[in-house]
Amino acid sequence: xxxxxxxxxxxxxxxxxxxxxxxxxxxxxxxxxxxxxxxxxxxxxxxxxxxxxxxxxxxxxxxxxxxxxxxxxxxxxxxxxxxxxxxxxxxxxxxxxxxxxxxxxxxxxxxxxxxxxxxxxxxxxxxxxxxxxxxxxxxxxxxxxxxxxxxxxxxxxxxxxxxxxxxxxxxxxxxxxxxxxxxxxxxxxxxxxxxxxxxxxxxxxxxxxxxxxxxxxxxxxxxxxxxxxxxxxxxxxxxxxxxxxxxxxxxxxxxxxxxxxxxxxxxxxxxxxxxxxxxxxxxxxxxxxxxxxxxxxxxxxxxxxxxxxxxxxxxxxxxxxxxxxxxxxxxxxxxxxxxxxxxxxxxxxxxxxxxxxxxxxxxxxxxxxxxxxxxxxxxxxxxxxxxxxxxxxxxxxxx
Amino acid sequence: xxxxxxxxxxxxxxxxxxxxxxxxxxxxxxxxxxxxxxxxxxxxxxxxxxxxxxxxxxxxxxxxxxxxxxxxxxxxxxxxxxxxxxxxxxxxxxxxxxxxxxxxxxxxxxxxxxxxxxxxxxxxxxxxxxxxxxxxxxxxxxxxxxxxxxxxxxxxxxxxxxxxxxxxxxxxxxxxxxxxxxxxxxxxxxxxxxxxxxxxxxxxxxxxxxxxxxxxxxxxxxxxxxxxxxxxxxxxxxxxxxxxxxxxxxxxxxxxxxxxxxxxxxxxxxxxxxxxxxxxxxxxxxxxxxxxxxxxxxxxxxxxxxx
Numbered sequence: 165x166x167x168x169x170x171x172x173x174x175x176x177x178x179x180x181x182x183x184x185x186x187x188x189x190x191x192x193x194x195x196x197x198x199x200x201x202x203x204x205x206x207x208x209x210x211x212x213x214x215x216x217x218x219x220x221x222x223x224x225x226x227x228x229x230x231x232x233x234x235x236x237x238x239x240x241x242x243x244x245x246x247x248x249x250x251x252x253x254x255x256x257x258x259x260x261x262x263x264x265x266x267x268x269x270x271x272x273x274x275x276x277x278x279x280x281x282x283x284x285x286x287x288x289x290x291x292x293x294x295x296x297x298x299x300x301x302x303x304x305x306x307x308x309x310x311x312x313x314x315x316x317x318x319x320x321x322x323x324x325x326x327x328x329x330x331x332x333x334x335x336x337x338x339x340x341x342x343x344x345x346x347x348x349x350x351x352x353x354x355x356x357x358x359x360x361x362x363x364x365x366x367x368x369x370x371x372x373x374x375x376x377x378x379x380x381x382x383x384x385x386x387x388x389x390x391x392x393x394x395x396x397x398x399x400x401x402x403x404x405x406x407x408x409x410x411x412x413x414x415x416x417x418x419x420x421x422x423x424x425x426x427x428x429x430x431x432x433x434x435x436x437x438x439x440x441x442x443x444x445x446x447x448x449x450x451x452x453x454x455x456x457x458x459x460x461x462x463x464x465x466x467x468x469x470x471x472x473x474x475x476x477x478x479x480x481x482x483x484x485x486x487x488x489x490x491x492x493x494x495x496x497x498x499x500x501x502x503x504x505x506x507x508x509x510x511x512x513x514x515x516x517x518x519x520x521x522x523x524x525x526x527x528x529x530x531x532x533x534x535x536x537x538x539x540x541x542x543x544x545x546x547x548x549x550x551x552x553x554x555x556x557x558x559x560x561x562x563x
Numbered sequence: 564x565x566x567x568x569x570x571x572x573x574x575x576x577x578x579x580x581x582x583x584x585x586x587x588x589x590x591x592x593x594x595x596x597x598x599x600x601x602x603x604x605x606x607x608x609x610x611x612x613x614x615x616x617x618x619x620x621x622x623x624x625x626x627x628x629x630x631x632x633x634x635x636x637x638x639x640x641x642x643x644x645x646x647x648x649x650x651x652x653x654x655x656x657x658x659x660x661x662x663x664x665x666x667x668x669x670x671x672x673x674x675x676x677x678x679x680x681x682x683x684x685x686x687x688x689x690x691x692x693x694x695x696x697x698x699x700x701x702x703x704x705x706x707x708x709x710x711x712x713x714x715x716x717x718x719x720x721x722x723x724x725x726x727x728x729x730x731x732x733x734x735x736x737x738x739x740x741x742x743x744x745x746x747x748x749x750x751x752x753x754x755x756x757x758x759x760x761x762x763x764x765x766x767x768x769x770x771x772x773x774x775x776x777x778x779x780x781x782x783x784x785x786x787x788x789x790x791x792x793x794x795x796x797x798x799x800x801x802x803x804x805x806x807x808x809x810x811x812x813x814x815x816x817x818x819x820x821x822x823x824x825x826x827x828x829x830x831x832x833x834x835x836x837x838x839x840x841x842x843x844x845x846x847x848x849x850x851x852x853x854x855x856x857x858x859x860x861x862x863x864x865x866x867x868x869x870x
Contacts (some may be wrong), residue, residue: 201837203788244833249782249789251829254595258830261592278702278784284710287591299587300702307704359696377687378788494643518665 177280192229192499194220194489195259195268197280202247206404210432211295211478212272214470216240219486221429221469229490234498241265249279256280260287266499267489273307274298274351281308290505292489294482297321297351305525310505314481316531316548318351321449322358324546325532328447328556329397329423330366337558338422343372343395345386345410347403352378355401355427371395378403387413396420397423404429407448408438415442422558423447431477431535431542443537445559450477451535451544452517453552464515476535476542484515518550571728579721586710594709598781600822601716602774605723606795607803607814609770612727613763614800615808616739619670622796623662623678626685627655627768631775633689635786636701644705648715648776654764655772658685663761663768679796686791693787701785715777723770727811730766735759735836805847807856816855 197302198208220238223229228237239528241263243255252271259265262282271280277296284291285308292312298304299317301304332338342363356375363370372393376386383406390398398421400410407426414424429435430448439446452459459480466474466483474480491514492507493499512521520528530549535542536556543554583596606624614621631651638647666677692698730736738759741749750756779785807816828839851858 200834243829244836246836248792248794250599250778253781254599254826255829257592259597261590262830275782275784275789277784279782281783282594282708282781283591299699303702303704326706346694348690349788350693350700353694353698354700356694357699360697377690490679 177522184513188321190228190234190236192231192236192267192493193263193265194238195256195265196242196528197245197252197255197264197268197276197552198242198272199247200244202245204247204276207295207429208272209520210434210472210475213242214466214472215479216269218466218469219483219490223490230494230497231499232278245271247273247276249276252276252280253283256283257287260289267501270294270296270485277311278304279359281311284308284329285310288386288501290501291507292485292508294445294485295478301527302525305527309463310526312485312508312526312528314485314520314528314531315478316528316533318553319356319437320531320548321533322355322362324548325399325425325447326359326362326366328534328546329363329368329399332423332556333368339396339519340367340369341371341393341395342368342397342399343393343421344370344399344401345373345390346375346401347378347380348375349403349408351428352403357413359399359401375553376406378406380406382408383409383413384416386410387417387419391417391419393413395421397421397425399423400427402429403429404432408435411435411439411442411446415439418562422560424559430537432475433473436537436540436542442562444539445537447534447536447545447556448542449477449534451532451542451547452476452480453550454541454543455552456516456518458516458518477532480515480517481531484513484517484520487515488513488520567748567792568732575721575724575728579717582720583714586713589765591709594713596822596826598709598713598716600818601713601720602778603799603802603822604815605716605720605774606771606799607806607818608727608769608811609693609723610722610799610816611803611806611808611811612723612730613760613767614803615813617760617763618741619667620675620761620800621678621764622675622793622800623659623681623768624771625791625793625795626678626682627658627771628775628778628788628795629682629689630655630685630778632782632785632790633701633774633775634789635776635779636703636790639703639705639779644707644780644796648773649790651772651776652769655775656769658772659765659768660663660761663764664757667757667760667764679793682791682793682796685780686787689791690787695725703779703785705780705785707780709781712777712781716774719770719773719777721841724811726766731811735762738765801844805851805854807854810856813854813856 186196198212199205220240223238228235245252245255256268260269268289270291271277272295274296290310294314296313297315297318299319301313304311332420346352347360372395373388398419402410407429410426425447427449430446436443462483463474488508492504496503496507509522512519523529532544532547532550534546536545538557545553545556547553586594610624619738634651634654648708666674736755742756746756802817802821803814805821824843831837832839
């Protein structure tokens with residue numbers, strides 16, 4: 165029995181090495197690093213890894229990428245960084261020096277991308293991020309020439325949310341009273357810090373304001389206090405667990421507001437699935453042009469190949485970065501990373517998120533900032549230059 | 564005895580020089596593993612300096628490491644980098660002194676639980692402070708490369724070995740060994756047990772804080788969850804115990820195989836890393852209850868060697 169198992173293993177290994185050898189001839193190796201375990205794994209399995217699977221299967225199904233006349237298949241080597249920057253750095257280095265990857269896809273999240281930036285820079289790989297937001301694109305570009313940002317800046321995410329509320333107030337749709345809460349962790353603190361002065365400058369009154377630690381299991385006191393303050397709008401700079409938790413509590417308390425905003429993960433399909441009709445009218449970070457045929461087509465393929473729907477914020481952007489590689493490789497007909505990087509800097513790309521054209525700081529200036537659940541889809545309300553924004557609707561009840 | 568001192572020290576110096584040459588021989592891959600090894604060597608050795616003789620299991624490494632990370636994170640725009648390292652040592656040392664004075668009376672499991680909570684408590688304090696300030700992301704942008712970070716860690720390792728060696732050959736080291744054997748006997752012999760323990764805890768805390776300060780530029784962007792990762796505390800303890808805490812070089816022989824084992828697991832089984840790591844722990848504890856140091860001693864005893 166033991167011997168048979170060993171034999172099977174040996175056969176499998178031999179088969180794998182033969183397959184590997186025959187592939188090596190005309191393949192392009194992409195390295196992929198992301199959290200499969202640890203606190204950010206939940207987001208990465210929605211936004212990061214399924215897109216890689218989808219893209220690889222699609223490209224290989226049509227015979228690979230055309231590199232200067234030769235059709236080359238795509239091979240992907242994936243590593244788990246356990247949501248630990250030291251592991252991200254090690255995995256990227258391993259991909260470059262041991263696996264000889266032709267390209268390495270940018271890691272997942274702001275923190276892990278920035279930890280990997282010096283290594284991408286030193287090893288000479290372009291790093292096209294899709295899940296990092298930063299207000300420091302210029303300083304980062306000065307330090308790391310080959311890092312690209314697509315998902316936008318925190319200041320625009322906050323600025324547009326404030327603007328939507330201001331417009332609704334000026335139109336007489338909502339009153340002046342805002343309840344604002346935030347998760348006391350990096351991103352939540354940063355967004356709340358930018359939002360508070362912006363709301364006050366816009367003439368709003370903050371009738372309730374508090375923060376809660378990451379991982380707070382019982383959010384009901386917060387929602388009760390917010391309700392008691394009788395706000396017209398409720399804004400939460402929240403992370404995935406509390407985005408769900410606060411919405412849950414708002415339903416229980418029947419929080420009577422005309423605007424209900426939660427931040428990260430509001431754009432996840434799981435959010436819409438979980439709350440169904442109660443999600444109608446909830447706003448959050450992100451959004452896409454759900455009416456665009458390109459996005460609709462992409463979403464259908466995503467569902468078919470990976471068995472799950474893409475999220476309505478960074479998923480499309482992640483796929484767009486893969487399209488950028490694809491177009492740059494086919495247009496230049498080479499795998500030379502320097503040539504590819506320069507091409508990406510100099511050209512515009514047609515993607516599922518629309519045209520992406522990087523500025524002099526390798527920054528994509530046209531991105532979605534605020535979205536809203538309308539008719540079962542999380543539609544873009546505001547962006548910095550994208551087409552297809554819909555008009556906001558008021559939140560009316562929780563059924 | 565005395566001539567042996569020179570021999571020990573010069574052997575250490577030679578090994579150190581060899582370690583420092585790694586960046587010239589590596590394509591970056593070995594260097595990134597080297598940084599891991601150097602970092603955990605410093606952390607595990609300084610941990611064992613305190614926990615080895617006293618048998619107090621401290622899970623506070625992540626707390627000190629995180630504090631050091633934030634010293635660099637907060638100070639990089641205000642102070643020259645080289646001032647930050649001693650500053651981190653100072654902050655880590657003071658924190659260790661406060662914590663040590665308050666808790667080293669606790670024994671056994673109470674001390675373990677307190678140190679485990681310490682990292683979380685400091686993390687919450689940092690977050691609370693940032694929340695009050697309306698903090699805008701901590702970026703550490705420097706020109707320091709992986710090789711620079713590696714050399715700093717190797718230098719710090721040398722310092723830790725020197726301190727450890729000096730302590731072992733001092734009255735303090737002797738006192739600590741007695742405390743480890745029987746604290747009451749030590750107290751009755753006139754040893755100030757709490758002062759001795761606190762002194763060692765300060766060394767261990769200060770070193771872990773400096774490691775955090777050195778690593779911060781490597782992470783570029785500092786978040787509380789990353790700086791105060793409790794996994795770090797556990798890994799340090801596991802590596803030190805795998806090596807053995809009875810000898811100064813014990814943790815090193817735990818860190819090196821552990822790092823390579825971890826590397827093989829993450830490279831070959833990216834979807835089962837945590838599972839396989841857990842299995843390895845079980846096997847290690849079962850087969851090597853006294854660490855590699857214990858194993859070597861057993862082999863020597865069996866072969867009738869000179870142990």
